[in-house]
Amino acid sequence: MTLFIETLIGGLLAGTMYSLVAIGFVLIFKASGVFNYSQGALLLFSALTLVTFLELGLAFWLAVIVTIVVMIALSIAIERVVLRPLANRNVMTLFMATLGLSFVIEGAAQGLMGSEVRLLDIGLQDNPLFWGDILISEFDLIVAGGATVLVIALALFFSKTRIGISLRAVADDTASAQSIGININRIWQIVWAVAAVVGMVSGMVWGARQGVAFALSLVVLKALPVLIIGGFTSIMGAIVGGLLIGAGEALAETYIGPLVGGGISPWFAYLVALIFLFIRPVGLFGEYKVERV
Amino acid sequence: MSVTPSSALRPAVDSNPLATGSSPLAIGLLLIALILVPFVSSEYVTQVIVMPVLILGLAGLGLNLLTGYTGQISLGAGGFMAVGAYATYALAVHGGIQFFPLAIVLAGVITAAVGWVFGLPSVRIKGFYVMVTSLAAQFFFEWLFLKFPWFYNFGDVPTISLPPMSLFGFDVDGSYVVRYYFTLSLVVVLTWMASNLISSHVGRNWMAIRDMDTAAGVIGIDSKKYKSLAFAISAFYLGIAGALWGFIFLGTTSIGSFQIDRSFQILFIIIIGGMSSIRGNYIGAAFIFLLPLVIDHAAKTFVGDMVSPGFLSNLQKFLFGVLIIVFLIKEPDGIDKLLRQLTARLWRRTPTKKDNERGAQSEPNR
Numbered sequence: 292m293t294l295f296i297e298t299l300i301g302g303l304l305a306g307t308m309y310s311l312v313a314i315g316f317v318l319i320f321k322a323s324g325v326f327n328y329s330q331g332a333l334l335l336f337s338a339l340t341l342v343t344f345l346e347l348g349l350a351f352w353l354a355v356i357v358t359i360v361v362m363i364a365l366s367i368a369i370e371r372v373v374l375r376p377l378a379n380r381n382v383m384t385l386f387m388a389t390l391g392l393s394f395v396i397e398g399a400a401q402g403l404m405g406s407e408v409r410l411l412d413i414g415l416q417d418n419p420l421f422w423g424d425i426l427i428s429e430f431d432l433i434v435a436g437g438a439t440v441l442v443i444a445l446a447l448f449f450s451k452t453r454i455g456i457s458l459r460a461v462a463d464d465t466a467s468a469q470s471i472g473i474n475i476n477r478i479w480q481i482v483w484a485v486a487a488v489v490g491m492v493s494g495m496v497w498g499a500r501q502g503v504a505f506a507l508s509l510v511v512l513k514a515l516p517v518l519i520i521g522g523f524t525s526i527m528g529a530i531v532g533g534l535l536i537g538a539g540e541a542l543a544e545t546y547i548g549p550l551v552g553g554g555i556s557p558w559f560a561y562l563v564a565l566i567f568l569f570i571r572p573v574g575l576f577g578e579y580k581v582e583r584v
Numbered sequence: 585m586s587v588t589p590s591s592a593l594r595p596a597v598d599s600n601p602l603a604t605g606s607s608p609l610a611i612g613l614l615l616i617a618l619i620l621v622p623f624v625s626s627e628y629v630t631q632v633i634v635m636p637v638l639i640l641g642l643a644g645l646g647l648n649l650l651t652g653y654t655g656q657i658s659l660g661a662g663g664f665m666a667v668g669a670y671a672t673y674a675l676a677v678h679g680g681i682q683f684f685p686l687a688i689v690l691a692g693v694i695t696a697a698v699g700w701v702f703g704l705p706s707v708r709i710k711g712f713y714v715m716v717t718s719l720a721a722q723f724f725f726e727w728l729f730l731k732f733p734w735f736y737n738f739g740d741v742p743t744i745s746l747p748p749m750s751l752f753g754f755d756v757d758g759s760y761v762v763r764y765y766f767t768l769s770l771v772v773v774l775t776w777m778a779s780n781l782i783s784s785h786v787g788r789n790w791m792a793i794r795d796m797d798t799a800a801g802v803i804g805i806d807s808k809k810y811k812s813l814a815f816a817i818s819a820f821y822l823g824i825a826g827a828l829w830g831f832i833f834l835g836t837t838s839i840g841s842f843q844i845d846r847s848f849q850i851l852f853i854i855i856i857g858g859m860s861s862i863r864g865n866y867i868g869a870a871f872i873f874l875l876p877l878v879i880d881h882a883a884k885t886f887v888g889d890m891v892s893p894g895f896l897s898n899l900q901k902f903l904f905g906v907l908i909i910v911f912l913i914k915e916p917d918g919i920d921k922l923l924r925q926l927t928a929r930l931w932r933r934t935p936t937k938k939d940n941e942r943g944a945q946s947e948p949n950r
Contacts, residue, residue: 372909373909380912383711387855388913390908394905395901397898516716557726562724565720
């Protein structure tokens with residue numbers, strides 16, 4: 292039983308890291324209908340930038356600020372160069388453009404900043420904590436706490452600030468939002484910048500965990516099943532989906548893994564997602580859409 | 585907002601059906617050129633350039649049937665190619681089939697069945713959700729073929745190469761010329777079949793589903809049936825392409841040849857070559873396959889050996905991404921469309937002397 296609870300808690304905590312990545316997706320999808328495959332590349336890029344500045348000797352907080360500035364600049368450039376010319380094109384074209392974008396960002400990041408594995412120290416120790424008999428990773432616990440703070444901050448941003456409200460207006464109905472004078476291009480830039488900053492946070496966390504290298508951009512593939520379960524348009528869904536996938540993966544690896552030779556985590560999440568699709572094709576928090584001919 | 589259906593991949597190509605087909609003359613000339621390749625060029629060109637382009641083009645065709653014609657985006661092309669290769673191997677080693685063409689066709693059929701199974705969820709879901717099921721397939725196969733030694737005949741390393749098999753009386757590992765002609769004939773036959781299929785009622789129903797599957801349902805097209813069929817036939821092509829890639833081109837292969845990068849490569853082939861275009865697949869394959877060679881060569885010529893291979897591969901990646909974006913922005917119908925416009929222009933304006941004079945005089949009126 293201890294093993295079960297330990298695995299479950301470990302899985303849930305790891306799940307918050309999936310949620311973080313998925314939230315970046317949801318933000319962009321909600322506001323612009325773009326399925327942003329390059330979220331993983333943005334994650335890699337931000338983590339690499341951070342590591343590079345840290346290696347140059349900048350203080351940690353300064354490096355974070357510089358990275359945020361770089362990511363905002365990158366988001367604005369992406370909107371200008373890639374998204375604006377593709378405005379009003381269908382969603383698949385936009386998706387494929389972000390696929391190309393992920394190649395550009397990955398190539399640039401590794402070409403400029405090197406492709407060897409680098410260590411990222413964000414000042415968190417991974418001490419084991421004991422709660423009764425149950426072992427919990429301090430690192431994961433702090434990350435989960437940080438993720439919660441981030442989500443609350445985002446929620447406040449969306450419900451209280453003027454920009455946040457315009458963002459929601461655009462997500463609701465782009466044409467009407469535009470007709471009352473909301474600058475869509477600006478909104479897209481902001482939303483990409485916010486997603487990039489969320490990506491940076493996930494990049495920091497994942498990078499501290501497994502080192503900063505190309506594998507970081509594959510985190511994007513972990514987030515897809517989360518999106519399927521939670522629905523593409525719900526931040527709440529991204530959180531719940533991330534936790535479900537995290538816990539499910541950890542439990543499956545522990546209990547089912549040994550039966551089939553282990554290493555099932557790359558596809559187990561997808562299997563869960565597929566089963567969900569059969570039960571509820573729009574995800575837990577997605578909206579059914581009436582289609583008209 | 586929710587996911588819009590796959591209305592997306594609608595090409596301008598279909599607006600004028602007469603413009604899509606290549607003329608019989610052009611096809612004939614191309615065929616003759618392809619048949620002559622081993623005679624007029626070196627072993628290197630035949631085996632390392634023309635053959636892989638043909639095979640990748642065939643894989644592109646398989647994906648295009650599903651993505652370009654039926655509108656179901658897939659990132660599982662590499663996985664299905666792996667199924668084809670491993671099925672061929674299993675048929676040869678465990679099934680005792682000696683005749684390579686039989687093994688490869690049966691492997692195609694097996695892959696088609698697998699593709700049908702993985703296409704089942706698409707009956708209920710749309711758009712990006714379908715893409716995720718294809719990713720599930722991709723990762724599942726990557727795990728499966730590595731995890732169970734049966735698939736590589738309990739060898740020490742998870743690589744597979746065929747036992748001696750016959751190819752119409754020749755050995756499959758023998759002369760590259762035999763392998764080239766086998767590939768060429770298979771590619772020609774399968775391409776011809778695909779082109780007929782697309783102009784049949786099946787292809788037309790696929791395109792109706794792609795353009796708007798709700799509307800297709802309203803006019804009485806059984807979209808479940810035709811979507812499943814598209815998954816199966818697409819997988820058939822991908823499976824055969826995978827077997828050709830693994831055993832005819834590479835010789836010895838492993839799951840490493842069919843990872844997700846392969847899926848992306850095939851997807852890029854159809855984006856750059858042209859969605860819903862048959863010859864676009866081969867044009868795209870040539871472009872995608874040869875571009876890295878050209879970049880490599882250019883870097884070596886202009887910069888010398890100073891460039892590290894790591895930097896070069898990142899540069900390639902960067903340029904690939906840029907190209908994809910440029911194509912999507914400037915020419916979403918791919919190189920095929922560009923070529924068609926170019927030929928149309930040349931055809932219209934084959935300038936005779938008289939023409940030029942008249943043109944110069946009446947310029948303002950044009």
